[in-house]
Amino acid sequence: MTKRVLLIISGGIAAYKSLELVRLLRKRGVAVRAVLTQSAEKFVTPLSLGVLTEDHVFGQLFDLKEEREIGHIQLSRQADLVVVAPATANILAKMANGIADDLATTLLLATDKPVLAVPAMNVRMWHHAATRRNIAQLQADGVHVMEPDSGEMACGEFGKGRMPEPEAIAAEVARLLALPLAADPLAGQPDFEGPDAPLAGRHVLVTAGPTHEPIDPVRYIANRSSGKQGFAIAAAAARAGARVTLVAGPVHLPTPAGVRRIDVETAREMLAAVEAALPADAAIMVAAVADWRTADAADQKLKKDGSGKPAPLALVENPDILAKLGKHAKRPALLVGFAAETQKIAEHAQAKLTRKGADWIVANDVSGDVMGGDTNSVHIVSGDGIESWDNLPKDAVATRLMQKVADTLSARLD
Ligand code: C5P
Numbered sequence: 001m002t003k004r005v006l007l008i009i010s011g012g013i014a015a016y017k018s019l020e021l022v023r024l025l026r027k028r029g030v031a032v033r034a035v036l037t038q039s040a041e042k043f044v045t046p047l048s049l050g051v052l053t054e055d056h057v058f059g060q061l062f063d064l065k066e067e068r069e070i071g072h073i074q075l076s077r078q079a080d081l082v083v084v085a086p087a088t089a090n091i092l093a094k095m096a097n098g099i100a101d102d103l104a105t106t107l108l109l110a111t112d113k114p115v116l117a118v119p120a121m122n123v124r125m126w127h128h129a130a131t132r133r134n135i136a137q138l139q140a141d142g143v144h145v146m147e148p149d150s151g152e153m154a155c156g157e158f159g160k161g162r163m164p165e166p167e168a169i170a171a172e173v174a175r176l177l178a179l180p181l182a183a184d185p186l187a188g189q190p191d192f193e194g195p196d197a198p199l200a201g202r203h204v205l206v207t208a209g210p211t212h213e214p215i216d217p218v219r220y221i222a223n224r225s226s227g228k229q230g231f232a233i234a235a236a237a238a239r240a241g242a243r244v245t246l247v248a249g250p251v252h253l254p255t256p257a258g259v260r261r262i263d264v265e266t267a268r269e270m271l272a273a274v275e276a277a278l279p280a281d282a283a284i285m286v287a288a289v290a291d292w293r294t295a296d297a298a299d300q301k302l303k304k305d306g307s308g309k310p311a312p313l314a315l316v317e318n319p320d321i322l323a324k325l326g327k328h329a330k331r332p333a334l335l336v337g338f339a340a341e342t343q344k345i346a347e348h349a350q351a352k353l354t355r356k357g358a359d360w361i362v363a364n365d366v367s368g369d370v371m372g373g374d375t376n377s378v379h380i381v382s383g384d385g386i387e388s389w390d391n392l393p394k395d396a397v398a399t400r401l402m403q404k405v406a407d408t409l410s411a412r413l414d
Contacts, residue, residue: 003177004031006079006113008104009049011039013154014086014120014163019044021085022052024170028179033079035059037091037104058103072103076111081176084108086120086163089131095143096134116144116176118169123159146172147261149254160263164255171238171258191399197241198406204237205280205332206230207287207321209249211267215313216298223288227251229338229376230286232398234259237284240402245277249287267293267318274321275328281413282334282405285322285358293318326357333412334405335359340366349381359383359408362401380404 005025009018022032034049035058046057058075076082084091084104091105095117100106108115117138125131126148139145146169149162163169173179192198208230212220227248234246235256244259247270255261262273267289274283292315302312322337337358339349342365349363360382377391380401389400 002029002031003081003179004033004079005173005177006035006076006082006107006111007032007053008035008037008082008084008091008107009040009044010037010084010086010088010091010104011041011043012086012088012120012163013043015040015043017163017166018085019048019052020166021083021169022049024166025173026052026054028170028174030173030177030179031055033058033075035075035104035107037102060103072106073110076107077113079111079113081173082108082111082113082115083118083169083173084115085118085169087117089119089121089125089128089134092117092119092131092134092138096137096141114142114144114176116146116172118146118163118172119148119161120163121148121161122153122155123157123161126159126161144172144176147255147263150263168255168257168259175238175241175243175258191236191239192403192406199237199240199242199402199409202242202281202406202409203245203279204234204242204402204405205245205247205274205277205283206234206237207247207249207270207274207283207285207289208234209251209253210288211249211270211290211318212265213267213290213293213318214265214297215294216300216302218301221290221293223290225249225251225288227253228374229394229397230284231256232394233284233286233401236395236398236402237405239399240406242281242402245280247273247277247287249289266290267321271319271321271324274325278328278330278332280332281409282336283325283332284336284338284401284405285325286338287321288340289321290318292316320356322358323356331357334408336401336405337361339363342367345379346381346386349379353381353383 009015025032032053033055034053049057094105100109149164150160151162209227210223210225212222214220231253234244237244238258246259246261264270264273295314295316335358339352339361341348345363349361353361363379376394376397380387
């Protein structure tokens with residue numbers, strides 16, 4: 001049966017991206033009916049939406065003709081999913097407080113269907129305490145809230161708040177509507193052997209990228225991790241049908257389609273985000289977490305005094321996220337760590353497996369240019385022994401690893 005989406009467009013500059021979203025959803029066979037708030041009409045026209053949706057576009061609450069033909073309560077319930085994209089700080093605030101002062105917000109209050117909100121706003125508005133409160137309230141109310149992207153904003157500022165790309169929103173809609181997977185446009189053939197979505201119904205948690213540990217307001221300790229392998233793993237897990245949470249250190253990589261991304265800076269923030277994301281069926285810890293942080297990050301920029309004395313830097317150990325998960329009350333059924341080694345790869349990985357309480361350690365040889373490069377040569381070390389794979393593109397490593405995760409989870413959990 002045709003799935004139906006009620007798309008509410010509120011007034012943000014990102015509204016233009018919603019036209020592309022409609023096109024992508026229609027291509028997947030989803031029927032879309034659009035509602036524009038009054039300010040949205042300043043950014044996109046009812047005409048272009050009408051053409052793309054091949055349906056009437058709704059706008060005013062007290063339009064007598066509309067109300068006679070289809071009442072607003074009915075309108076809010078005929079869809080399988082209500083999507084608010086872009087969701088401005090204003091409409092999110094109204095939703096969180098049950099305010100219904102136009103057609104869009106009235107429908108949101110009257111609906112009995114799942115709601116997906118796709119926030120888009122200026123970085124300061126996104127981080128404002130009021131928005132934080134509203135998002136937390138909406139999530140507690142069961143609204144699915146997509147994480148905005150980071151990057152340059154229409155207003156010239158840089159940061160978090162950009163509306164995710166239409167492909168990512170369409171993938172999230174497809175997941176919530178349980179649509180069959182779209183073929184991966186890059187592969188040209190199915191990624192996975194057996195069922196198309198071998199990780200359907202599973203929650204996969206992935207960490208990726210480096211962490212930054214502040215020294216003072218302008219300096220930090222970092223490493224050369226690019227995040228590419230972890231992002232490829234999150235993308236492959238989503239293509240395999242999993243619900244994916246990606247906890248990412250500071251990297252400039254686009255969020256893979258269908259992935260919920262949580263950006264963090266430090267190891268301690270990464271640990272908190274990982275614990276908050278539990279329970280998960282599988283956790284793949286790919287991040288290159290800094291082993292040490294400064295004992296006390298300075299509030300002011302440190303100054304050299306010209307005496308030639310060593311820098312006043314004391315380092316303390318960071319929590320080991322993987323080891324903590326290994327002993328966690330909510331330990332995932334499958335726990336996978338990565339290990340970057342330059343020598344005695346298998347031996348070191350074996351020791352790490354035991355020390356951290358992981359099921360597998362994916363050991364990679366970083367003596368070449370793996371960090372930042374596009375290929376990886378890995379050895380999977382587990383209680384059963386070692387499996388060595390050829391040097392493969394990071395995408396292929398990710399797909400193969402997710403196939404192995406899916407097979408293992410179905411053997412353990414089904
Ligand atoms: O001990 P080592 O850093 O080599 O271990 C690597 C593995 O442990 C990776 O999976 C990495 O994500 C994880 N790790 C962690 N927290 C740390 C250090 C490493 O989760 N503080």
